[in-house]
Amino acid sequence: MEAPTHLNNQPKAVPLQNDLLLRAARGESIERSPVWLMRQAGRILPEYRAVRAQMGGFKDLVESPPHASEVTIQPVDILGVDAAIIFSDILVIPEAMGLPYELVEKVGPRFPEVVRTHQDLKRLRAEVNPEVHLSYVLDAIRLTKRNLAGRVPLIGFCGAPWTIFCYMVEGKGSKDWALPRRMLWEQPTFAHALLDSITEASIGYLQAQVRAGADLVQIFDSWAGVLSDDLYREFMMPRLQRMCEALSPMVPVTVFAKGGGHLLPQLADLDCRTLGLDWQTDPRKARLLIGEEKTLQGNLDPSILYSSPDTIRKKTREMLSNFGTRRHIANLGHGVYPDVNPEHVKVFVETVQKSA
Amino acid sequence: MEAPTHLNNQPKAVPLQNDLLLRAARGESIERSPVWLMRQAGRILPEYRAVRAQMGGFKDLVESPPHASEVTIQPVDILGVDAAIIFSDILVIPEAMGLPYELVEKVGPRFPEVVRTHQDLKRLRAEVNPEVHLSYVLDAIRLTKRNLAGRVPLIGFCGAPWTIFCYMVEGKGSKDWALPRRMLWEQPTFAHALLDSITEASIGYLQAQVRAGADLVQIFDSWAGVLSDDLYREFMMPRLQRMCEALSPMVPVTVFAKGGGHLLPQLADLDCRTLGLDWQTDPRKARLLIGEEKTLQGNLDPSILYSSPDTIRKKTREMLSNFGTRRHIANLGHGVYPDVNPEHVKVFVETVQKSA
Numbered sequence: 288m289e290a291p292t293h294l295n296n297q298p299k300a301v302p303l304q305n306d307l308l309l310r311a312a313r314g315e316s317i318e319r320s321p322v323w324l325m326r327q328a329g330r331i332l333p334e335y336r337a338v339r340a341q342m343g344g345f346k347d348l349v350e351s352p353p354h355a356s357e358v359t360i361q362p363v364d365i366l367g368v369d370a371a372i373i374f375s376d377i378l379v380i381p382e383a384m385g386l387p388y389e390l391v392e393k394v395g396p397r398f399p400e401v402v403r404t405h406q407d408l409k410r411l412r413a414e415v416n417p418e419v420h421l422s423y424v425l426d427a428i429r430l431t432k433r434n435l436a437g438r439v440p441l442i443g444f445c446g447a448p449w450t451i452f453c454y455m456v457e458g459k460g461s462k463d464w465a466l467p468r469r470m471l472w473e474q475p476t477f478a479h480a481l482l483d484s485i486t487e488a489s490i491g492y493l494q495a496q497v498r499a500g501a502d503l504v505q506i507f508d509s510w511a512g513v514l515s516d517d518l519y520r521e522f523m524m525p526r527l528q529r530m531c532e533a534l535s536p537m538v539p540v541t542v543f544a545k546g547g548g549h550l551l552p553q554l555a556d557l558d559c560r561t562l563g564l565d566w567q568t569d570p571r572k573a574r575l576l577i578g579e580e581k582t583l584q585g586n587l588d589p590s591i592l593y594s595s596p597d598t599i600r601k602k603t604r605e606m607l608s609n610f611g612t613r614r615h616i617a618n619l620g621h622g623v624y625p626d627v628n629p630e631h632v633k634v635f636v637e638t639v640q641k642s643a
Numbered sequence: 644m645e646a647p648t649h650l651n652n653q654p655k656a657v658p659l660q661n662d663l664l665l666r667a668a669r670g671e672s673i674e675r676s677p678v679w680l681m682r683q684a685g686r687i688l689p690e691y692r693a694v695r696a697q698m699g700g701f702k703d704l705v706e707s708p709p710h711a712s713e714v715t716i717q718p719v720d721i722l723g724v725d726a727a728i729i730f731s732d733i734l735v736i737p738e739a740m741g742l743p744y745e746l747v748e749k750v751g752p753r754f755p756e757v758v759r760t761h762q763d764l765k766r767l768r769a770e771v772n773p774e775v776h777l778s779y780v781l782d783a784i785r786l787t788k789r790n791l792a793g794r795v796p797l798i799g800f801c802g803a804p805w806t807i808f809c810y811m812v813e814g815k816g817s818k819d820w821a822l823p824r825r826m827l828w829e830q831p832t833f834a835h836a837l838l839d840s841i842t843e844a845s846i847g848y849l850q851a852q853v854r855a856g857a858d859l860v861q862i863f864d865s866w867a868g869v870l871s872d873d874l875y876r877e878f879m880m881p882r883l884q885r886m887c888e889a890l891s892p893m894v895p896v897t898v899f900a901k902g903g904g905h906l907l908p909q910l911a912d913l914d915c916r917t918l919g920l921d922w923q924t925d926p927r928k929a930r931l932l933i934g935e936e937k938t939l940q941g942n943l944d945p946s947i948l949y950s951s952p953d954t955i956r957k958k959t960r961e962m963l964s965n966f967g968t969r970r971h972i973a974n975l976g977h978g979v980y981p982d983v984n985p986e987h988v989k990v991f992v993e994t995v996q997k998s999a
Contacts, residue, residue, distance in 0.1 A: 462816070465980050468946035472954070512868075512902070515922050515944045546868070549904050549923045566871050567905045588871045590824035598828070624821050 301437035303502070308370045308440045311616050312503060312539035312560045312582050319643035320607060320615040321369035322636050323442070326622030327362040328374040331629050334361050345390045349376055352426035359431045363439055366629070366636050370440050373431060373496075375424050377446030377507055380488055381455050383420035385412040401458040403470070405477055408484070415488040417495035425499040432500035443501030445492055447508035447544070448485040448526045455481065464513050471522055478522065486526040490533045497537045504534055505541040505563070512546015519550050531558040541584060545621060551576045566620025570609040583610060586620035587635065592627045596634045603638040657793035659858070664726045664796045667972050668859060668895035668916045668938050675999035676963060676971040677725035678992050679798070682978030683718040684730040687985050690717050701746045705732055708782035715787045719795055722985070722992050726796050729787060729852075731780050733802030733863055736844055737811050739776040741768040744810075757814040759826070761833055764840070771844040773851035781855040788856035799857030801848055803864035803900070804841040804882045811837065820869050827878055834878065842882040846889045853893045860890055861897040861919070868902015875906050887914040897940060901977060907932045922976025926965040939966060942976040943991065948983045952990045959994040
């Protein structure tokens, strides 16, 4: 683990030894589908837990560039995936906006304060400067790029405005996010204002991640699934499109709207390279809806990794065949579950990599 | 409120004064769409809360036929809906099988014991006799039928085997039900055995509800949405089909698979009269997938009831127009939220009823 000295220097552009992910995202020819896993950094590896045990808590790890970088690179070393994704959390954005969060073990995120009125909005930071308020993520990205030394691309990310809005309004996890949805109907002016602030902060944050070295960025809309077509079109699409337009000239952009099978026809219009699919979405139907102009990412049911290696191989091959060999990035349909056997994850990764 | 005397006598068949729901379910001609709301009994009415306050807890209310019957009829009196649904809970089935539950205020259901092994299965009741183990529900149905005196049909219900399986394995609510899904892959023999037990108990329970007077039964698959097409086809469809085949000769059956937009093509094959749609599903697309042989129920976004009466009217009319005038039962796309203004619910109900 290298100490984070001189991290404010731009990393020298080291050519990538494995650029499969970027070629797949751009729609260029690929020998096989690249493969990585959502939540691959953290959660499953004993090596991650060893680092985690040295720290006070999850947030200490997120906020320590050397440790965040170390656990970011672990899956590249141990699982042999074709991309690294920076170890961080989507909730760093609300925190940078002035709304700190806690992560309560086995419960989830908790915000001591929430945003539900115009008055609350005024208490938020007017402008997030990522180099100041999120410097620890950018330092972790710079350090990771240096330590990866071009082995694989590094993915940056943030939450989609809707998902971040949900947490800032509700203050904790929810099954159906009734309160944030209520805000869209009952206080649309407030909702638009908060969503705009989140969008602006997120664009600046992703652009800074790219300047720090991220080769591709993914926008996670974890709670897209609770919105109807109409609401998503009115409140979310213009903001996602703004984000895509701001980032796409810099790097390939991936949008993953979990539970958003019903939203695919409108998501197809976004100015992004890749759309992520959850495991409920049939890749063949998605391809028909989306056309040939985008790469699809996903979508093995994460619970399949609980089955036997033989079943994992069979189901992974089925998935690959459903996606076809063009414009596909292999992944799970959601984050890998914490109690999955890392050997089973390796079987998934190797099955994709051997299927050239 | 009439006391539950002589409840074991079969209620005399009183002709229904309003049988719109049944005609809509059977595909017969209707003057307009019938309308009711999932969770209409309980939750929203001050009159419900007054009854609730007399009882020790939610379960005391569920288990007291006179009170359960009273709150079942309240929405017919107060909201003017075209159907009553018996006030109860889907978790009465696990309890009848030998797995008691608690409802923790603002947290949800908790099972002190769970079922995760073949050994655990042996501790469950071998055969559920609804007239013995669920007599309080049947008494509530008999009393409600008598007190409704044919004003509107009475809906009986139970949870789908998958949803009940989720609670019995996990022991509490979950976002992604990773553990029950793990069981399907890791312990399929156990999973099949538990699902079979739930299915048998549920069939007997629904049949007893019909004998007690239920005019239509609905099967709630609240957690269908976390299953892929493949798993649903393998583990759930044969059991849902068994349930439909056992009940359909008696009364119309409705199946509501929440989050199951991706499952509609297979659900279309079930031997039931009606499929429920959540608010994420486009009624026109659903009609194309399902064909003309089934009634569709739903699907206003429950959060729309937080908006203004004018918006509720506009959105309700849009919904009606998307469904068309044949084979539709108007409802929300999920249960009504507890903090909705009952006056707004009336606007929804009246808009449907005036749109003849």
